[in-house]
Amino acid sequence: MQKVILDVDTGTDDAIAMMTALLSPELEVLGVCSVNGNRGIDFTTENTLRVVEYLGLQDRVPVYRGCSLPMVSTLAPGRRPNVPYKGPENPEDNVHGDYIELPAATIRPQPEHAVFWLIDTLMKSDGDIILIPVGPLTNIAMALRIEPRIAQKIQRIVLMGGGYREVNITPSAEFNFWIDPEAAKIVFDSGCDITVVPLDATHAAAVSVEDAEKLRAKGTKAGRLTADIVAQRHRAYKHWQPMADVNTVPVHDALAVCTVLDERVLRDVRETWADVDISGGAADGMSIFDLDRRDKSKKPNVKVALGADKALFTEMLLKIL
Numbered sequence: 404m405q406k407v408i409l410d411v412d413t414g415t416d417d418a419i420a421m422m423t424a425l426l427s428p429e430l431e432v433l434g435v436c437s438v439n440g441n442r443g444i445d446f447t448t449e450n451t452l453r454v455v456e457y458l459g460l461q462d463r464v465p466v467y468r469g470c471s472l473p474m475v476s477t478l479a480p481g482r483r484p485n486v487p488y489k490g491p492e493n494p495e496d497n498v499h500g501d502y503i504e505l506p507a508a509t510i511r512p513q514p515e516h517a518v519f520w521l522i523d524t525l526m527k528s529d530g531d532i533i534l535i536p537v538g539p540l541t542n543i544a545m546a547l548r549i550e551p552r553i554a555q556k557i558q559r560i561v562l563m564g565g566g567y568r569e570v571n572i573t574p575s576a577e578f579n580f581w582i583d584p585e586a587a588k589i590v591f592d593s594g595c596d597i598t599v600v601p602l603d604a605t606h607a608a609a610v611s612v613e614d615a616e617k618l619r620a621k622g623t624k625a626g627r628l629t630a631d632i633v634a635q636r637h638r639a640y641k642h643w644q645p646m647a648d649v650n651t652v653p654v655h656d657a658l659a660v661c662t663v664l665d666e667r668v669l670r671d672v673r674e675t676w677a678d679v680d681i682s683g684g685a686a687d688g689m690s691i692f693d694l695d696r697r698d699k700s701k702k703p704n705v706k707v708a709l710g711a712d713k714a715l716f717t718e719m720l721l722k723i724l
């Protein structure tokens with residue numbers, strides 16, 4: 404079994420990613436860390452606990468509460484006015500809502516902070532743990548700053564974030580990188596084996612409402628919740644950011660989990676030098692992928708996927724959930 408740690412800002416698509424990982428027989432989820440992102444840390448932690456409890460996995464899967472603010476991006480006046488994020492101004496654009504629509508959690512997070520648990524777990528490991536961060540990279544970057552030796556202990560990082568041709572929060576940036584650009588830059592510069600699953604891939608794998616209804620028909624708990632979430636996301640996306648096929652909606656974070664399970668779910672994977680803009684200007688949080696090797700002095704530091712196998716992704720969700 405492959406050992407993994409999830410780092411989530413739950414988050415509707417995070418909930419689907421969690422269920423995919425937690426229900427995959429090939430994965431051993433050592434723990435789930437929450438982070439500030441789609442909403443403030445109280446919401447993302449509560450939502451993470453709700454999903455674990457909904458699946459009845461509270462005795463097996465510990466949840467660790469992580470960082471409540473980005474590393475530095477809220478310090479400059481006016482740079483991050485909407486963090487902790489409260490959602491879009493127009494309620495019709497609301498992809499997440501404050502809470503995942505599940506009963507309130509009766510379980511609590513572990514007493515240890517996510518960052519210290521991550522460091523401890525990685526340092527004691529045999530270098531056989533894959534990190535799957537699908538929110539802002541604050542926890543991972545903080546851990547790397549506190550204990551840089553974890554970089555040699557991480558087997559691999561498969562993260563959801565950034566975009567080559569696609570953006571979704573400012574005219575230049577994807578949400579996870581935009582919330583904490585410095586954290587994304589620290590992770591890119593860490594020397595770890597990194598696979599980036601950006602918006603270009605997740606949009607290519609957008610799921611149809613019809614396929615999600617097949618999950619409901621399976622009658623499983625995960626299938627029902629996924630169908631509800633896809634329907635909710637689809638209502639918001641149709642209004643806020645319609646996909647080329649308007650009957651589909653991306654469930655970004657689940658694609659990162661499926662990548663760990665089967666690499667073939669990604670298409671057009673390029674090895675390249677990647678960076679994140681931290682200027683505080685119009686490109687703040689923008690991801691840069693030097694696919695044409697304009698800067699010959701830079702060595703590749705990531706693999707990035709520009710596409711995805713939509714059919715395989717949908718098939719995997721239908722099988723696992």
Ligand code: BDR
Pocket residue numbers: 414415416417441537538563571577578579655656
């Ligand atoms: C990412 O931002 C969040 O809203 C989603 O959960 C996903 O991780 C997509 O840009």
Ligand code: CA
Pocket residue numbers: 411412413414416417440441537538656
């Ligand atoms: Ca997320």
